[in-house]
Amino acid sequence: MTILVTGATGHVGRLVVERLVEAGARVRAMTRAPRSARFPAGVEVVHGDLAEPPTLAGALAGVDRMYLFPVAQTAREVVDQAKRAGVRRFVVLSSGAVTGGFDTDFHLPVERAVEESGLEWTHVRPGEFMLNRLWLWGPSIRSESVVHEPFPEVSWCPVHERDIAEVAAAALLRDGHHGRAYDLNGPELISRRDQVRAIASAIGRYVRLDVVTPAQAREIYLKQGGFAADNADFLLGFETYSGDEADPESIEELDLATLGPLPTAEQVTGRPGRSFAQWARDHAVDLRADHHRIA
The missing domain is CATH 3.40.50.720 (NAD(P)-binding Rossmann-like Domain)
Known part of the structure; x- marks a missing residue:
């Protein structure tokens, strides 16, 4: 095979x-x-x-x-x-x-x-990749030890890329997954403020959270280029997934806590999904000032 x-x-x-x-x-x-x-x-x-x-x-x-x-x-x-x-x-x-x-x-x-x-x-x-934090925040963390974020209290359950890969590998290797669509999220509802704290703990230095407006964040991301520039309008709430115009304030209105527990990789792998703190430790070298290559 x-x-x-x-x-x-x-x-x-x-x-x-x-x-x-x-x-x-x-x-x-x-x-x-x-x-x-x-x-x-x-x-x-x-x-x-x-x-x-x-x-x-x-x-x-x-x-x-x-x-x-x-x-x-x-x-x-x-x-x-x-x-x-x-x-x-x-x-x-x-x-x-x-x-x-x-x-x-x-x-x-x-x-x-x-x-x-x-x-x-x-x-x-x-759902949302934990990796997004590396693409959006990595450059400013490495250069200034700062995160520019318009929605510090917004919470979500981002997923570790290794959990995604392990579910995919299980479906490739083992029977019993035909006809299934697996929604994957992280195991915890965590605010962006707490994500910054987890990153600071992982890299061993203080990271300042600079609360900015969505418009200011968009300007920063556009100057940053790459993933941040390509996805700025969607990630900051200026447009919907399909590209229609939207209001950034709608991001703050979404309360995911009302949805209850969301599905994670555990349903397939039998092992709890990886936390954001684990992800931050896994990528600590990518987020430090002396390392600019993504491993």
Whole structure:
């Protein structure tokens, strides 16, 4: 049995590869830049681009199961090609926004493509990634030991990327997950103020919380570039998931405590989800001033 991991150099994909290798599976990692990719010993590294399905022929040869990174535009063509090649099981990296009805254009088309293939499928739907804090706050923490945040008291249950990967790997390796869509959150409702405190504890130095307006935060994120700039309007409440105009104050009005316990990786792995404090410790080196490369 060969398992193909697409998006294998991504923040979840690379962890899926690691977990599958630990379990003794035969793993093929697909990337657009195989020469520069680094994976555990024994992983077969191949070239392929989900945006260009004709490049997948070699990567799909002999594959039984597939971890599918979401590329909506080519999802049906990719799934059809995989089916013809002999793939029998798909695990899709999706989003909790599908469950909430907010995502109709990005992850949902990929889910539908695999569901309509007639093959085995499982959807992994994480909510907010803990990693977002690294992309949004990391630069200012490293350079100034400060976090610029407009909503310090807003709480959520962000999820550790390793929990996402472990659920995906379990669905790839074991039976009993066909037809399931797993919503994944972290195990605790934690405010952004307390997230800053957890990061400060993990890196061993004081991190100041600078409360700014949403407009000021947007200006900071746009100057910062990268993930922060690309997602500033959505993350700060200026637009909805679908890109429509919104009011940032709606973020503060959302009280997740009324929802009760939210599903975590424990339902699949049998192990409690990782806390934000654990995530901060795992990424302490990425958040310190002397380290600018994401491990």
